[in-house]
Amino acid sequence: MRFIFLSALLTHAAAQGNTENIVDPIKSFCRRHQHQTCVIDNKLYIDGGLAYYGSDIKPNTSAQTNTWLIYEDVSNPTPDFPQLYSNLTKESEVPSVSGGILWPDPVNKLFYQYGGQYTNSEPQGFSTLWLFDTVYNTWNRSTSSDASQSQISWPAFGAGTTTDEGIGYYYGGYLSENSVSGWTGDSLMLNSIVSYDMNRRTWKNYTYDSTPRAEGTLKYIPAGERGMLIYFGGVETIDGQQSYQIHLLDIANNKWYTQTASGDIPQARRAFCAGVVWAPDKSSYNIYIFGGIGAAETALGDVWVLSLPSFTWIYWYTTPKATTFPGGKAWASCDVVYNSQMIVMSGFYTNTSRPACDAPSIGGQHGLALGQEGKNTPWLGLMTNVTEYRVPDNITDIIGGGTDGDATLTAPVSGWATNDLSVYFKTSYAAVSRAATRSIPVTNMVPTTTPTSTSTSAPSAPSKTNIGAIVGGVVGGVVFLVIIILLALICLRSRRRAREQNERPQNELTGETVERTPAEKSVANFSMSQGSTLHSPQPSYSVQGSPPPPSDYQFHTQQNPQPWENNGIYAYSTNQPNYQQTYYPPPSDPSQSPRSASALGIELPTTQTPANVELPEVRSPVPFRGTGLK
Numbered sequence: 001m002r003f004i005f006l007s008a009l010l011t012h013a014a015a016q017g018n019t020e021n022i023v024d025p026i027k028s029f030c031r032r033h034q035h036q037t038c039v040i041d042n043k044l045y046i047d048g049g050l051a052y053y054g055s056d057i058k059p060n061t062s063a064q065t066n067t068w069l070i071y072e073d074v075s076n077p078t079p080d081f082p083q084l085y086s087n088l089t090k091e092s093e094v095p096s097v098s099g100g101i102l103w104p105d106p107v108n109k110l111f112y113q114y115g116g117q118y119t120n121s122e123p124q125g126f127s128t129l130w131l132f133d134t135v136y137n138t139w140n141r142s143t144s145s146d147a148s149q150s151q152i153s154w155p156a157f158g159a160g161t162t163t164d165e166g167i168g169y170y171y172g173g174y175l176s177e178n179s180v181s182g183w184t185g186d187s188l189m190l191n192s193i194v195s196y197d198m199n200r201r202t203w204k205n206y207t208y209d210s211t212p213r214a215e216g217t218l219k220y221i222p223a224g225e226r227g228m229l230i231y232f233g234g235v236e237t238i239d240g241q242q243s244y245q246i247h248l249l250d251i252a253n254n255k256w257y258t259q260t261a262s263g264d265i266p267q268a269r270r271a272f273c274a275g276v277v278w279a280p281d282k283s284s285y286n287i288y289i290f291g292g293i294g295a296a297e298t299a300l301g302d303v304w305v306l307s308l309p310s311f312t313w314i315y316w317y318t319t320p321k322a323t324t325f326p327g328g329k330a331w332a333s334c335d336v337v338y339n340s341q342m343i344v345m346s347g348f349y350t351n352t353s354r355p356a357c358d359a360p361s362i363g364g365q366h367g368l369a370l371g372q373e374g375k376n377t378p379w380l381g382l383m384t385n386v387t388e389y390r391v392p393d394n395i396t397d398i399i400g401g402g403t404d405g406d407a408t409l410t411a412p413v414s415g416w417a418t419n420d421l422s423v424y425f426k427t428s429y430a431a432v433s434r435a436a437t438r439s440i441p442v443t444n445m446v447p448t449t450t451p452t453s454t455s456t457s458a459p460s461a462p463s464k465t466n467i468g469a470i471v472g473g474v475v476g477g478v479v480f481l482v483i484i485i486l487l488a489l490i491c492l493r494s495r496r497r498a499r500e501q502n503e504r505p506q507n508e509l510t511g512e513t514v515e516r517t518p519a520e521k522s523v524a525n526f527s528m529s530q531g532s533t534l535h536s537p538q539p540s541y542s543v544q545g546s547p548p549p550p551s552d553y554q555f556h557t558q559q560n561p562q563p564w565e566n567n568g569i570y571a572y573s574t575n576q577p578n579y580q581q582t583y584y585p586p587p588s589d590p591s592q593s594p595r596s597a598s599a600l601g602i603e604l605p606t607t608q609t610p611a612n613v614e615l616p617e618v619r620s621p622v623p624f625r626g627t628g629l630k
Contacts, residue, residue: 028053030357033331033348034098042075048096056355065120067096080381084363101160103168107434109134117156123181126154148203159218164431166198172213208256215270221285224424225252234270263313266304273334275342277389279405282428293330299350301328309425311412326366338387342368
């Protein structure tokens with residue numbers, strides 16, 4: 001029996017890849033990448049991915065699979081960023097993958113885990129969908145309400161998003177032996193879009209053109225009759241060529257379009273992260289992108305904005321100043337919070353000789369102010385008192401208008417690829433409020449203590465049984481105490497009256513009865529707010545943000561990018577064949593993709609590491625086995 005127990009412990013340690021006796025994934029954190037994140041209410045969840053632990057990265061150190069579900073309360077920065085916690089349960093049977101997505105359902109207080117590459121175990125069969133219940137903090141399985149799931153694959157390193165209607169989308173990605181159970185043969189890059197309806201628990205698979213794509217970004221904007229999906233970046237075609245065409249899906253009409261963009265065009269890249277916000281009047285939708293891997297296989301550290309409907313690329317402020325500037329990284333995560341800021345979480349440095357950790361005391365977090373508050377100093381700590389997006393000057397200088405919107409450039413300078421798009425962008429979509437499809441318990445508002453900077457686990461909420469016992473004990477104690485006090489007062493009053501009758505005339509005693517009303521119970525709200533497309537919490541209070549830290553200057557230079565080609569319009573029916581082509585790693589020859597000298601690859605000044613170091617051996621992550629990149 002002891003041998004079995006010891007074997008289990010050794011197996012667990014080997015699975016964790018714990019070369020430094022990892023006890024706490026928060027205290028021992030060094031870096032992480034290829035993880036999945038989402039925000040529900042005020043909590044940001046971090047699942048899976050690969051992580052380094054210890055005080056630095058040694059030459060023989062390999063990234064380990066993160067088997068913890070980590071979270072933080074974004075309404076409580078201490079002082080610049082929230083404290084991370086690792087006390088949520090995650091059973092070993094729940095997949096810990098890289099390059100997947102978490103689809104948040106803020107109405108039902110759930111998120112779904114879809115896609116990703118297994119790095120510490122054999123792929124599971126995809127017969128059910130794992131979900132996490134943020135009310136009860138438990139993992140569960142969800143089965144499809146029909147047979148539609150049987151037609152769905154499990155890709156990795158595609159691009160995903162969710163809509164206001166509660167539908168999750170995932171575009172492209174790779175199928176391989178590391179993501180699909182029983183897979184044999186070469187890896188495949190997909191050209192299809194998968195959707196999952198969280199309300200009906202049904203799946204659909206769409207194919208709009210024959211070009212496979214992966215490692216780009218997919219974002220939802222509330223334009224048109226039911227919203228639109230925007231996709232760009234990553235790699236495409238069987239030779240792994242990188243592209244920056246802008247692809248759009250109109251959800252209501254189920255049509256696929258391609259539009260040419262103009263402006264200060266960035267270097268093509270893959271493995272970057274992005275977030276979207278829009279002006280209060282929805283006259284502009286602005287997609288911010290950070291980092292990624294460029295054509296020379298170099299990690300990038302620049303920030304760009306794609307502004308719609310003008311389809312204009314805008315370089316972020318040319319002198320990013322702050323010690324929190326994260327430097328050039330790939331496979332980071334970007335989460336928009338408070339409709340105005342983006343938390344960039346860690347990432348992968350292509351410079352393998354770089355030993356330093358990524359802001360380990362705050363879990364690799366970096367804050368990017370998206371609005372006017374970030375003018376000239378975009379990299380800041382989290383500001384809970386900035387809860388609205390104010391369009392910044394460097395965007396309004398190009399598209400017109402002001403901080404509240406009123407953009408005047410509302411069409412591409414090269415013209416619309418089709419008049420349909422001009423019509424869609426003249427309409428904004430206000431989704432009907434969704435109703436929860438399950439019972440959400442009414443909870444009492446209980447004050448919580450502020451965690452210290454050294455804390456690694458938050459106190460868990462008491463169970464219903466404990467709450468009943470506590471309440472019963474408190475009420476019983478209070479009643480007993482009141483009885484004792486009343487008896488004492490009666491005795492004292494009787495003695496005083498007897499004494500006063502002998503000494504002086506009796507005076508009338510006065511008192512005041514204080515009525516205490518029962519505590520009001522909080523009821524779950526299911527409201528969607530502007531700019532918070534399933535990912536931005538609205539705080540109930542405001543506090544002052546962190547003061548700007550000391551700054552370093554980085555400079556931006558330009559060269560003329562290669563012109564973009566308008567590939568026309570795609571409006572294929574969903575009955576097109578599902579093209580799946582063999583994927584070949586993208587070439588390292590820089591001439592095969594547009595180059596720009598404007599990519600910043602500067603890393604944290606506190607780490608004193610070189611910038612923009614090229615590493616031709618870093619290739620697309622598919623396929624690879626084990627926990628390290630190959």
